[in-house]
Amino acid sequence: xxxxxxxxxxxxxxxxxxxxxxxxxxxxxxDEVIEKILQKAKIKQSIARMIFELxxxxxSFRLYQSGKAIFRDLKDKEELxxxxxxxxx
Amino acid sequence: MLDPYEIRKDFPILKRKVNGYTLIYxxxxxxxxxxxxxxxxxxxxxxxxxxxxxxxxxTLSQEASELYEEAHEEVAKxxxxxxxxxxxxxxxxxxxxxxxxxxxGLRNLGKDDExxxxxxxxxxxxxxxxxxxxxxxxxxxxxxxxDDGTLSYESFEKLVSEKTKMVCVSHVSNVTGIVNDVKRITxxxxxxxxxxxxxxxxxxxxxxxxxxxxxxxxxxFSGHKMLGPTGIGVLYGxxxxxxxxxxxxxxxxxxxxxxxDPEKKHCSIAWNVLPxxxxxxxxxxxxxxxxxxxxxxxxxxxxxxxxxxEEILTKYAxxxxxxxxxxxxxxxxxxxxxxxxxxxxxxEGLSSHDIALFLDNYGIMVRSGFHCAxxxxxxxxxxSSARVSFYIYxxxxxxxxxxxxxKEIEQL
Numbered sequence: 001x002x003x004x005x006x007x008x009x010x011x012x013x014x015x016x017x018x019x020x021x022x023x024x025x026x027x028x029x030x031d032e033v034i035e036k037i038l039q040k041a042k043i044k045q046s047i048a049r050m051i052f053e054l055x056x057x058x059x060s061f062r063l064y065q066s067g068k069a070i071f072r073d074l075k076d077k078e079e080l081x082x083x084x085x086x087x088x089x
Numbered sequence: 090m091l092d093p094y095e096i097r098k099d100f101p102i103l104k105r106k107v108n109g110y111t112l113i114y115x116x117x118x119x120x121x122x123x124x125x126x127x128x129x130x131x132x133x134x135x136x137x138x139x140x141x142x143x144x145x146x147x148t149l150s151q152e153a154s155e156l157y158e159e160a161h162e163e164v165a166k167x168x169x170x171x172x173x174x175x176x177x178x179x180x181x182x183x184x185x186x187x188x189x190x191x192x193x194g195l196r197n198l199g200k201d202d203e204x205x206x207x208x209x210x211x212x213x214x215x216x217x218x219x220x221x222x223x224x225x226x227x228x229x230x231x232x233x234x235x236d237d238g239t240l241s242y243e244s245f246e247k248l249v250s251e252k253t254k255m256v257c258v259s260h261v262s263n264v265t266g267i268v269n270d271v272k273r274i275t276x277x278x279x280x281x282x283x284x285x286x287x288x289x290x291x292x293x294x295x296x297x298x299x300x301x302x303x304x305x306x307x308x309x310f311s312g313h314k315m316l317g318p319t320g321i322g323v324l325y326g327x328x329x330x331x332x333x334x335x336x337x338x339x340x341x342x343x344x345x346x347x348x349x350d351p352e353k354k355h356c357s358i359a360w361n362v363l364p365x366x367x368x369x370x371x372x373x374x375x376x377x378x379x380x381x382x383x384x385x386x387x388x389x390x391x392x393x394x395x396x397x398x399e400e401i402l403t404k405y406a407x408x409x410x411x412x413x414x415x416x417x418x419x420x421x422x423x424x425x426x427x428x429x430x431x432x433x434x435x436x437e438g439l440s441s442h443d444i445a446l447f448l449d450n451y452g453i454m455v456r457s458g459f460h461c462a463x464x465x466x467x468x469x470x471x472x473s474s475a476r477v478s479f480y481i482y483x484x485x486x487x488x489x490x491x492x493x494x495x496k497e498i499e500q501l
Contacts, residue, residue, distance in 0.1 A: 051447060068446055070442055071441075
């Protein structure tokens with residue numbers, strides 16, 4: 001089982017009515033993270049291979065070449081960790 | 090007219106790259122970048138003058154004290170206050186407002202009194218009053234905001250009465266950049282013998298602000314939004330009002346004397362003179378030195394030039410943004426003569442955070458969310474907003490690049 005904390009630098013719950021969560025991956029791991037995620041998730045759209053609109057199971061999220069991702073409508077941190085754990089394993 | 094290309098040479102951070110792109114910093118309403126003159130002043134203070142102020146007779150302490158007092162004088166002149174007695178140094182706008190709420194509000198407001206606050210306020214000008222009202226039981230009444238984000242002066246005139254003791258309003262909205270007529274509000278408030286507190290966090294860095302002309306009783310602002318360091322801000326207060334107020338925090342520096350009476354077995358305390366009465370403990374001397382240098386920098390540039398530059402950029406940005414993508418929605422008034430260099434916007438189908446992350450990917454820094462002004466977002470029926478905000482070092486070329494990247498967002 002992968003340790004999500006090895007890859008994640010910070011998660012930020014956003015302010016605003018939308019309940020988005022922004023995940024900032026560790027800078028030195030970002031390329032590895034992007035590669036892993038792109039292998040697991042389905043690419044719905046890619047803009048210049050810099051921004052990816054992805055789906056994984058019932059979740060849709062965006063992944064940025066900068067090493068950040070935005071997830072929507074998640075219940076809690078546990079749910080987020082569950083997805084990340086699967087995506088990064 | 091200022092030359093942003095010359096000014097940019099003074100800002101080392103603007104040379105850095107983010108995600109492989111040259112940094113474009115459009116989050117100036119949150120905090121400004123710092124010129125090398127400010128960075129150098131801070132370095133020089135710690136390398137050559139660092140000591141505690143007003144505490145010792147040695148040379149370093151004298152130098153530090155002189156610098157600290159000089160900083161107060163410099164700020165006082167910048168806003169045309171009557172000397173340093175009227176400029177209290179605090180951590181920032183939030184602490185300045187809390188100082189007024191606790192030192193003045195706690196002792197002067199009762200259950201039959203009313204405080205008027207505008208609905209476009211930053212949370213820092215709402216929450217302290219709500220906290221104090223729960224202790225003292227006074228009523229808070231909120232000034233409404235029109236659909237275009239402007240303040241409803243009609244609403245204010247309906248709310249103000251003999252019961253009003255304080256009116257709290259921002260000079261410039263941190264969400265829309267709209268400039269409020271605080272002079273008019275103050276004039277009306279004074280007719281009812283109410284005081285006014287102006288949140289100047291977004292005005293003092295961007296407009297010429299003359300506290301005598303505004304006639305407001307208190308003006309609060311932060312150093313870090315006006316090229317200075319974080320952790321230093323200012324509460325301007327009219328001397329006669331500050332004199333009557335009790336201190337906010339107790340400790341060293343803010344007292345003239347603490348004398349123990351062995352018979353009564355208690356200490357009698359005499360407060361220090363203004364502004365030290367409100368500056369308990371060892372102050373942020375280095376922050377004050379940085380702020381002084383920031384003020385000098387802005388004075389050299391000229392506040393009329395700052396205002397003009399931001400107006401030109403805002404006008405230009407509005408045109409570029411409207412033309413680049415039909416999905417873009419600009420919130421609030423587009424009348425640039427009525428606002429500062431802040432543009433809140435959204436993109437159909439995207440959250441503000443999506444927009445900010447997208448732009449960040451290209452090295453463009455913008456803010457997203459409520460910007461600590463949730464009530465205003467609720468009134469304008471916005472889930473959140475993205476916000477670009479300009480300052481003296483921003484250029485048309487940066488706006489062109491921003492618009493070019495924004496065009497790409499349509500693909501999301």
